[in-house]
Amino acid sequence: MTLPLPKQLARESRTMYEFLEQNSLFVVLTIVLIIWAGLFFYLLRIDKRVAKLEDKS
Amino acid sequence: MIKWWKIVLFVWIGVFSALGIMTPIAGGLSDLAIFAEVGDTRLIPVAMKIADHDLTEQEDGTFLVAGEDKYGDDAMFVLPEKPAGFSEAEGYLLDARYDKENHRVVAAEILGDYPGWSFPYIPGLGERAKIIFFHVPMSWMTVIAFLVSMWFGIKYLRKKNLIDDAKSAYAAGLGLLFCILATVTGSVWAQFNWGTFWNWDPRETSIFVLLLIYGAYFTLRSAIEVDEKRARLSAVYSILAFVTVPFFIFIMPRILPGLHPGSADDVNAGPVVSSGGMDAGMRVILYSMLLGCIVLFGWLMSIQMRVFRITQKQEADDIAAAEAIS
Amino acid sequence: MALAVKPASALFQKDVRSELRTRYTLNALLMFVVISISVVLFSVAGETLQPEITIGMLWIVMFFSAMSGMSRTFVAEEEKGTTMTLQLLASPSSIYAGKLLFNLLLIVCLNAVIVVLFLLTMEKFAISQPGLFWLVILLGGFGIASATTIIAAIIAKARTKGTLFPVLSFPILLPLIMAGISATKTAVMGTTWEAAIPDLQLLVSYIVVVITTSFLLFDYVWKD
Structure with a gap:
């Protein structure tokens, strides 16, 4: 038997997907986050090259 | 030493990202009319300017104000409650739908003050x-x-x-x-x-x-x-x-x-x-x-x-x- | 840069003759075509296909048989060690022209075989405008040959020759394949000939642009 959830709780337990669907500004923020992650990844690669250079000298 | 243009670049991207994300989206009467035409009752953000600081209280407890939208089209709009500081306010950003028969913008909620700078509302986006x-x-x-x-x-x-x-x-x-x-x-x-x-x-x-x-x-x-x-x-x-x-x-x-x-x-x-x-x-x-x-x-x-x-x-x-x- | 007709035709004749003598490429390609078409037929197994799908299959078979046939254009010269001799004997443009001619001939024969086999095996595959259809197949073959000749020269200098060829060719050939499929659709299902004009213009200009660019760039690929 399942108890009906209180309205407030039901709203909080919705999935991430539904949350993003209803708050479209957060879709834009997710996209900005993805771009930052990409740039960070690139930064890591440059860092690795510089570290290799330091090891040699 | 950090060169000055790197700081400028950081500030530049930061400021324009922030402007892009934080600028409110506000439509006008024509956007509301598109949805009203097809019987869609969804709420969309609308910027309404107050034309006349004179509130009329209606029977159901809402307030009627004469105003115009951000593109300059005249329309009466209905507020759910009397906002504090109404007499000084320039206008409001409302979550609203359109009442076609009475040519009125019916607001469900006041989202904020009238935005001096806003992006147009694009239906579906x-x-x-x-x-x-x-x-x-x-x-x-x-x-x-x-x-x-x-x-x-x-x-x-x-x-x-x-x-x-x-x-x-x-x-x-x-x-x-x-x-x-x-x-x-x-x-x-x-x-x-x-x-x-x-x-x-x-x-x-x-x-x-x-x-x-x-x-x-x-x-x-x-x-x-x-x-x-x-x-x-x-x-x-x-x-x-x-x-x-x-x-x-x-x-x-x-x-x-x-x-x-x-x-x-x-x-x-x-x-x-x-x-x-x-x-x-x-x-x-x-x-x-x-x-x-x-x-x-x-x-x-x-x-x-x-x-x-x-x-x-x-x-x-x-x-x-x-x-x-x- | 000078393009001499004589060495180009000599190289072309040499390629044709050596191909006719050994029949290595021809036999392998023929088997490839037969195998790929029979795979299509096995999977279809008597069902009537939508014309769109049949056209897609046709272009897939054409693309991949060109991939297996064209890749050996310059690799064979490298393997036999004749690259150096060719470099001494003729100008790069002539080499390119000779190889291009041979590839054009090869791919036109190949496409003809593929299309005839397709028409014989797929009975429901009716073409409303045969003239346009054959023109598109011919232009498509020319386009594939012109783009893949220089890519074959590039991969002959690289390490992983076989696998690299389709990887490099596909993005370059994509506009041609898209226009070709669209024009073939018009030829098979369309009612007017005029509907295919933009696609035909695209195919022709693709061939012209690719051959011109290849002539300009072949020097850099060919000379070590």
Whole structure:
């Protein structure tokens, strides 16, 4: 038997997907986050090259 | 020492990202009317200016105010409650729908004060329209990086200087990064706007083709060991890819008349090519973000090239040292 | 840069003669075509296909048989060690012209075989405008040959020759394949000949642009 959830709780337990669907500004923020992650990844690669250079000298 | 322009770049990208994200989206009467026409009762954000600071209380406890929308169209609007500081307020940003019979804007909620600066409401997009400031510069950078890479490829073929080849390769590397970012951000957005991650629309096809070219370019580079040979062949390949793919996939379909959207006989040639399609404020932010991305691209390139030059010098020193011993 | 007709035709005749003597490429390609078409037929197994799908299959078979046939253009010279001799004897443009001619001939024969086999085996595959259809197949073959000749020269200098070839060719050939499929659709299902004009213009300009660029760039690929 399942108890009906209180309205407030039901709203909080919705999935991430539904949350993003209803708050479209957060879709834009997710996209900005993805771009930052990409740039960070690139930064890591440059860092690795510089570290290799330091090891040699 | 940190050079001043790096601070400027950071502030520039930061300020325009913030402007792009935080500027409210507000429609006008015409946007409300579109939904009312088809009987859609959804609430959309509307900016209403108060024309006359005279409230009329109605029987159901709501307040009626004379006003005009952000485009200057007159309409009465209904507020759910009397806001504090009404007599000083210039207007409000409302979550509202349109009452066609009485020509009234009925607000369910007051979202804030009248925004002095806002983006237009685009039906079906809403806040998601703001993706344009982040995703579109990424896809433009993909193409620009491809051009830069080819430019240095040609320069290598003419001057045979390996530094040009390194520049070509790093430009392509950054192009690949931008290409992946444009693809991922675009498909995340498409999932929420169109319901699928990928649906082969012409622009999706073109970014996919660019991804393929970048993939092929790096596969070719990894398959050749001799520096000069690699530089030569990859330069030739990028020129060959440039004369065929962008021209035949992006430009030709626009020149030739056809049935596809964005063809020569179609009015919708895309937001950039057709004039007057985009709000002036959005356009300023988009181009500023693009400029920021170009400078960022140049900066990352210059870091890579500095590392490359030091590596090259180290290798030359090693060879000289080895020769001195023997 | 000078393009001399004589060495180009000599190289073309040499390739044709050596091919006719050994029949290596021809036999292998013929088997490839037969195998790929029979795979299509096995999977279809008597069902009637939508014309769109049949056209897609046709272009897939055409693309991949070109991929297996064209890749050996320059690799064979490298393997036999004749690259150096060729470099001494003729100008790069002549070499390119000779190889291009041979590839054009090869791919036109190949496409003819593929299409005839397709028409024989798929009885329901009716073409409303045969003239346009054959023109598109011919232009498509020319386009594939012109783009893959220089790519074959590029991969002959690389390490992983076989696998690299389709990887490099596909993005370059994509505009041609897209226009070709669209024009073939018009030829098979369309009612007017005029509907295919934009695609035909695209095919012709593709061939012209690719051959011109290849002539300009071949020097850099060919000379070590």
